[in-house]
Amino acid sequence: MSPGGAAALAAAVRSGERSARSVVEEALQNVGATDAEVHAFVHVMGDEALKEADAVDAAVAAGRDPGPLAGVPVALKDNLCVRGVPTTCSSRILEGWRPPYDATVVERLRAAGAVAVGKTNMDEFAMGSSTENSSTGPTRNPADLSRVPGGSSGGSAAAVAAGMAPLALGSDTGGSIRQPAALCGVVGMKPTYGAVSRYGLVAFASSLDQIGPFGATVADAALLYDAVCGHDPCDSTSLSEVPRGSGGLDQGVEGLRVGFCTDLVDGASDDVVRRVREAANALAGAGAKVEEVAVPELRFGLSAYYLIAPAEASSNLARYDGVRYGLRVGAADVTAMNTATRTAGFGDEVKRRIMLGTYALSAGYYDAYYGQAQRVRTVVIEAFARAYAHFDVLLGATTPTTAFPIGERVDDPMAMYASDLFTVCSNLAGHPAVSVPFGTGDDGLPVGVQVLAPALGEELLFRVAAAVETGAP
Amino acid sequence: MSGTWEMVVGLEVHCELLTATKLFCGCPNAFGAEPNTNICPVCLGLPGSLPVLNEQAVELAMRIGTALHCEVRPSGFHRKNYFYPDMPKDFQISQYDAPINVGGWLELPDGSRVGVTRAHLEEDTGKTTHVGEGGRIHSAAHSLVDYNRSGVPLVEIVSEPDMRSSAQARAYAAELRAVLVATGASDGRMEEGSMRVDANVSVRPEAGAPFGTRCEIKNLNSLRSVARAIDYEAARQIALLEAGGKVDQETRHWDEQAGRTITLRSKEEAYDYRYFPEPDLVPLAPSDEWRQRVAGSLPALPAERRARLLGLLGEDATAAQSDQVLAVVDQGLDELVADAAERGAPVPLALARVANDVATDTDAGRRLDAGSLAALLAMESKGLLSVAQVREVLVDLLAAGGGDPEAIARDKGFEALSDDSLADVVRQVVEANPDEWARYCGGEDKLTGFFTGQVMKATGGKANGRAVAEELGRLRG
Numbered sequence: 001m002s003p004g005g006a007a008a009l010a011a012a013v014r015s016g017e018r019s020a021r022s023v024v025e026e027a028l029q030n031v032g033a034t035d036a037e038v039h040a041f042v043h044v045m046g047d048e049a050l051k052e053a054d055a056v057d058a059a060v061a062a063g064r065d066p067g068p069l070a071g072v073p074v075a076l077k078d079n080l081c082v083r084g085v086p087t088t089c090s091s092r093i094l095e096g097w098r099p100p101y102d103a104t105v106v107e108r109l110r111a112a113g114a115v116a117v118g119k120t121n122m123d124e125f126a127m128g129s130s131t132e133n134s135s136t137g138p139t140r141n142p143a144d145l146s147r148v149p150g151g152s153s154g155g156s157a158a159a160v161a162a163g164m165a166p167l168a169l170g171s172d173t174g175g176s177i178r179q180p181a182a183l184c185g186v187v188g189m190k191p192t193y194g195a196v197s198r199y200g201l202v203a204f205a206s207s208l209d210q211i212g213p214f215g216a217t218v219a220d221a222a223l224l225y226d227a228v229c230g231h232d233p234c235d236s237t238s239l240s241e242v243p244r245g246s247g248g249l250d251q252g253v254e255g256l257r258v259g260f261c262t263d264l265v266d267g268a269s270d271d272v273v274r275r276v277r278e279a280a281n282a283l284a285g286a287g288a289k290v291e292e293v294a295v296p297e298l299r300f301g302l303s304a305y306y307l308i309a310p311a312e313a314s315s316n317l318a319r320y321d322g323v324r325y326g327l328r329v330g331a332a333d334v335t336a337m338n339t340a341t342r343t344a345g346f347g348d349e350v351k352r353r354i355m356l357g358t359y360a361l362s363a364g365y366y367d368a369y370y371g372q373a374q375r376v377r378t379v380v381i382e383a384f385a386r387a388y389a390h391f392d393v394l395l396g397a398t399t400p401t402t403a404f405p406i407g408e409r410v411d412d413p414m415a416m417y418a419s420d421l422f423t424v425c426s427n428l429a430g431h432p433a434v435s436v437p438f439g440t441g442d443d444g445l446p447v448g449v450q451v452l453a454p455a456l457g458e459e460l461l462f463r464v465a466a467a468v469e470t471g472a473p
Numbered sequence: 474m475s476g477t478w479e480m481v482v483g484l485e486v487h488c489e490l491l492t493a494t495k496l497f498c499g500c501p502n503a504f505g506a507e508p509n510t511n512i513c514p515v516c517l518g519l520p521g522s523l524p525v526l527n528e529q530a531v532e533l534a535m536r537i538g539t540a541l542h543c544e545v546r547p548s549g550f551h552r553k554n555y556f557y558p559d560m561p562k563d564f565q566i567s568q569y570d571a572p573i574n575v576g577g578w579l580e581l582p583d584g585s586r587v588g589v590t591r592a593h594l595e596e597d598t599g600k601t602t603h604v605g606e607g608g609r610i611h612s613a614a615h616s617l618v619d620y621n622r623s624g625v626p627l628v629e630i631v632s633e634p635d636m637r638s639s640a641q642a643r644a645y646a647a648e649l650r651a652v653l654v655a656t657g658a659s660d661g662r663m664e665e666g667s668m669r670v671d672a673n674v675s676v677r678p679e680a681g682a683p684f685g686t687r688c689e690i691k692n693l694n695s696l697r698s699v700a701r702a703i704d705y706e707a708a709r710q711i712a713l714l715e716a717g718g719k720v721d722q723e724t725r726h727w728d729e730q731a732g733r734t735i736t737l738r739s740k741e742e743a744y745d746y747r748y749f750p751e752p753d754l755v756p757l758a759p760s761d762e763w764r765q766r767v768a769g770s771l772p773a774l775p776a777e778r779r780a781r782l783l784g785l786l787g788e789d790a791t792a793a794q795s796d797q798v799l800a801v802v803d804q805g806l807d808e809l810v811a812d813a814a815e816r817g818a819p820v821p822l823a824l825a826r827v828a829n830d831v832a833t834d835t836d837a838g839r840r841l842d843a844g845s846l847a848a849l850l851a852m853e854s855k856g857l858l859s860v861a862q863v864r865e866v867l868v869d870l871l872a873a874g875g876g877d878p879e880a881i882a883r884d885k886g887f888e889a890l891s892d893d894s895l896a897d898v899v900r901q902v903v904e905a906n907p908d909e910w911a912r913y914c915g916g917e918d919k920l921t922g923f924f925t926g927q928v929m930k931a932t933g934g935k936a937n938g939r940a941v942a943e944e945l946g947r948l949r950g
Contacts, residue, residue: 081521094520101514103521202520207752235523236754312752315554318563319518323618334558334616361554361747370749 006072006166006220010113013056013071020056020071024049024115027073030164031118039139040149040159042078043086044118049073052115059113067113069227074109075159075168078119079126080211081200082106089202090134091124093345094326103200104235105169105211105228112227117165120155124347125317126176126204128152129419132410133349140406143185143445147403150180150419153214157184160214167224168214173204174305175398175423177212178435182398182448185437187221187465188214190423192455193430194239196225197232203316205309206237208427218436218469222246222462229458245458253467254287256460257391263298264396264422264450271441272397279438279449280395282471283464293391297383301425304376306417307360308428311370313350314357320345352413381429388454393464397422398435398448422450432458434465439473477679480707481687482642482672483634484699486649487627488659489597489667490533496596496626497524497566504665508619516624518561523753526550530626531573533658534594535759535767537628538574540656540774541589545767547758548573548593550751555744559599559618567595567629569748573757579632579652580776581644582799588633597625628658634673634684639703643696646670651775651803663695670699674706676714685710686720690734692727702727706734778802782810785820794821797828804835812843818850826850830867842875849878856940862887895928895936899944902927914949921945 004011012018028046035041059066076082079089081099088094102110109116123133131139131154139154141147142162149158153170157180160168170177172190181188189212196211203209213224225245232238260280265273284290322328322341329340346354360369387394400421409416426433432455435448449468453461492502498515514522538545551569572593578586600622605614630649636642650668653659661668675687690706693699705727710720724743725734773781782798783790790798801807806827813823823846831838831846849870853863866881902924903910913920925941 079521087520089520097520099514099519099521101519101522199523200521203753205752234525236525237752311749315552315564315747315749318554318556319520319561321556321558321563323558324517324561325519335556338556358747361749363745363747366747366749 005217006069006215007223009166010068010070010072013113014060014065016060018071020053020060020066020115021050023071024053024073024117027117027165030162034142034162034164037140037145038142038158038162038164039137040120040155040162040164041075041118042088042090042121042134042136042155045082045085045116048085049115049117052110056113056115067111068223069109069167070113072114072167073117073165074114074224075118075120075156075165076106076116077122077153077156077168077170079122079171079202079204080106080119080169081202082116082119085119087119087202088135089125090122090136091345091347091350092135092327093320093341097326099200101200104197104232106200108228108230114167114227120153120159120168122155123152124350125202125313126152126171126173126209127313127349127353129175129179129416130404130406130409131155131180132406133347135347138406141184141403141445144403146405147445148183148406150183150399150403152176152180153188154180156214157181157186157188160184160186160216166216167220169211169224169228170214171201171204171209171211172423172427173208173210173309174427175420177214178398178423178433178448178450179419181214181435182437182450183403183446185446186214186216187218187434187436187469188212189221189225189434189461189465190426190432191225191229191458192239192432193427194237195229195242195432195456195458197235197238199232199234203312205312206316207312208305208309210427218434218462218465219246219249221434222249225458225462239456243456243459245462248459248463249466251463252286253283253464256288256393256464258283258288258290258464259293259387259391259394260290261298261387261394261396261452262292262294263296264394264452267421268397268400269402269441272399272401272447275438275441275447276395276397276449278473279468279471283395283467286467286471288467290395291391293387293394295383295387295394297379298425300376301380301428302417302421304373304380305420305424305428306356307369307373308377310353310357311360312357314354314361317346317350317354349413377428380425384425384429384431384454392453392460393457394452396450396452398450399423402441402443402445402447426452429455431455432461434461436465436468437472438468478676478707478711479637479680479682480639480703481634481675481677481684482636482639482703484632484636484642484645485671485673486630486646487669488537488630488653488661490530490626490628490658491660492527492529492533492626494527494529495624496527496530496594497624500624502625503621504667506621508617508621511621512623516561517620524566524751526754526757527626530594531757531759532767533626533656534573534592534628535764536656536771537630537653537658538577538592539764539768539771540652541574541577541579541592541630543574543577543589543592545574545759545764547571547756549756550594550754551748552751554747557598558616559601559620559623561599561620561623565596565598566751566754568593573759579645579648581641581648582776582779583644585641587635587645590631590633592628592630595627595629597622597627599623634675637680639700639707642672642703643700646696646699647803648775655772655774657772666694669694672699672703672706674703674710675720676707676710685714686722688720688722688734689724690727691724691737692729694729698727698729701732702734705732709734775802778807782807782824785811785814786824794824797824800828800832804832804838806831806835806838809838809841809843809846813847813850816844816847818847819854822850822854823847826863826867830864831871834871837871837874840874841871845870845875845878852878852882856937856943858882858887859937895932895940896944898928898931898936899924899941899948902931903948913945
């Protein structure tokens with residue numbers, strides 16, 4: 001969209017060299033030209049975006065600084081609340097609902113001068129890894145329109161990959177930012193749990209959800225992260241001190257200890273593993289000390305994740321009962337109305353997870369399922385802690401494969417869930433991780449390399465990610 | 474109850490806290506506003522909203538726990554999951570296995586102690602009005618939900634099954650209400666629903682036998698219904714058992730009009746609440762310093778205040794006086810009694826006047842200047858005013874919050890004789906009637922009436938009869 005990325009775009013707007021309106025108009029034109037094929041957006045905020053762009057231009061004209069993201073178009077996953085703008089989580093059950101309030105990240109974007117241009121497609125309530133579970137149909141991968149973009153933040157990843165928006169926000173509960181970033185060939189980062197406020201993010205699994213940035217480059221993603229991170233009194237799980245992420249981008253990796261995590265490539269296809277090894281070599285070439293490390297406990301993560309996330313989801317999604325907002329299917333009494341509404345309003349995957357989660361929390365089963373999963377979570381956290389005693393960051397694959405064909409896994413939930421194999425443990429531990437594009441696989445489709453860091457290691461994470469990016473083919 | 478049957482009762486009391494705002498958002502916690510005006514994304518449970526714990530609610534919960542001799546502990550919140558239209562998230566944020574207050578007790582006026590299992594924090598639901606036949610959800614044409622109450626902070630106080638009569642259960646509820654009011658945690662208004670009582674009732678063939686199957690009775694909106702419902706329910710269970718039947722564990726609804734309990738939910742229909750830790754909140758661990766500050770700031774509690782007045786009365790307090798003590802403490806007028814006593818008013822007189830006369834307007838009574846009351850009672854005890862006159866002066870004192878009772882009495886023309894001038898008049902009457910005086914001195918006490926009549930005649934009725942009798946006695950020596 002613009003050489004130099006979002007920072008250069010903002011600099012041009014701040015200096016008056018370009019108007020925010022022209023930048024936003026260009027983005028909206030790109031959406032108009034491209035999105036019929038990709039279907040990254042479920043709602044384009046044309047009028048609102050132009051109005052906000054004009055406000056940025058007015059600020060510049062008045063000699064005020066509109067902020068570090070002045071005039072930069074940002075796409076928002078459709079589970080982020082924007083006052084007065086439809087927010088559906090790609091679900092029929094939220095049809096027609098317009099939030100009366102802005103998510104904290106939306107307020108922060110506006111304060112930074114960014115312009116929200118639209119809401120992006122997603123797997124319903126963020127449950128999925130392909131953006132096929134959407135009430136408005138699937139998003140297509142801009143690199144190959146017959147393939148999925150990954151998910152659940154597939155719309156945001158595709159919007160950035162197709163150049164429709166330089167930046168996008170997504171949410172990551174088990175890999176929902178990093179996995180689509182890898183499959184679409186962009187940078188996607190999940191922050192430390194509590195680094196970015198969840199206020200106004202429609203909850204999937206509260207103890208795992210985290211909002212994070214997409215960008216074409218590591219620098220862009222870090223810029224967006226810096227704009228939205230920080231303590232928020234409206235989110236009790238928000239951390240009080242949150243360091244910025246972009247401080248060390250040009251510092252290189254000389255002397256850093258990088259663990260090539262064998263358990264984060266085991267099970268990936270050969271071409272993906274090869275790319276991760278190349279990335280490790282690139283870091284070693286840049287002066288990092290790279291060693292192999294096994295963290296076998298990470299293999300338990302997926303099973304624990306698929307109990308904890310559905311359990312929390314079963315409770316979080318109870319409120320969609322037809323009483324107050326969204327879809328209501330009339331029936332003889334309240335209970336029948338609840339049932340009819342939820343039957344018609346939720347898709348199969350959401351229903352599957354509500355049932356799984358309800359079962360996992362039921363009297364007599366809680367300890368064997370939810371309780372056990374929480375114990376596994378502790379095991380994963382302790383295993384990471386042991387690894388980080390020897391390494392500054394860990395390196396692995398983001399996904400086991402490159403983008404798969406649309407329709408291939410829709411009838412095979414277990415195969416779909418396996419897409420999250422390498423990403424879920426960062427969510428279970430609450431640690432930051434980022435996916436950086438690193439060449440292509442044998443099929444010519446993008447491959448993502450994942451960098452993982454301990455809690456609040458964002459600066460280190462982006463620093464290593466920048467080095468991976470530099471070393472990419 | 475027939476035979477040797479014994480009832481076993483435990484109470485669950487929900488108390489709305491007197492916080493400025495709701496438990497997890499900044500909406501006003503106020504009763505009686507237009508429906509759905511005190512609401513926001515959080516208490517409406519809108520998608521994306523998150524709870525933030527109200528510190529004042531925690532402090533009030535700690536005050537309750539401390540007043541009930543509970544251990545105030547590190548705690549956390551759980552989600553209690555079930556569907557109900559007036560619960561906007563379709564789960565309630567409550568405390569489950571780690572409540573903030575555990576293991577206390579409440580002492581009742583009769584000296585018995587009732588164990589308190591726990592007193593935990595939770596959020597209230599909205600309020601549903603069923604429009605149409607019967608006013609219950611199943612027969613309603615439609616229902617209206619007011620979410621103003623949604624998210625109002627509650628403390629649920631769960632007693633041990635320690636009560637053995639409806640009178641004791643009623644006394645517990647009354648005493649608990651007094652404690653809640655005294656701590657400033659609640660206004661205790663059962664009629665407005667700010668204190669709601671559920672009763673767990675079972676019966677057993679005799680004291681000491683294993684507990685029977687219990688039923689939980691809901692919808693007890695007054696102390697009277699607490700007692701009535703428990704008596705009805707115990708009798709129902711006994712009749713059932715004596716007829717060879719058995720009691721089913723169930724939740725029952727008290728129908729105040731019909732005076733009976735009816736089945737609401739059987740055990741089979743009971744919800745599986747699927748409790749799990751609330752991931753949107755962090756653990757709650759009040760510091761030692763905070764707990765000590767709360768303990769140090771608690772006012773005297775009803776039991777302590779009753780003991781203080783009874784102590785002032787001394788050993789030979791009558792049963793009637795004990796009842797007066799209970800009443801004035803309940804009305805918050807005990808301090809007035811004690812303060813008036815400290816300023817020289819006789820304790821029994823102060824207690825009687827406050828219990829009988831000041832209590833007609835408790836709000837004004839709590840504002841009344843104790844010094845003014847003490848001055849009035851001093852005039853009464855010296856016989857300077859008749860009882861009727863004292864009451865009239867008191868009305869003025871209550872209306873003004875205090876004043877000079879002598880001046881008020883004078884303005885009303887109650888200017889009774891001063892001690893000195895009464896003595897003069899009595900002496901004149903005695904001197905004018907030497908024969909009668911001699912007989913009186915010889916032991917004819919009935920002549921008191923004669924002399925009193927003469928004094929009244931001489932003073933135009935202003936003299937106090939008791940004071941005249943005292944003066945006569947003094948002269949006789």
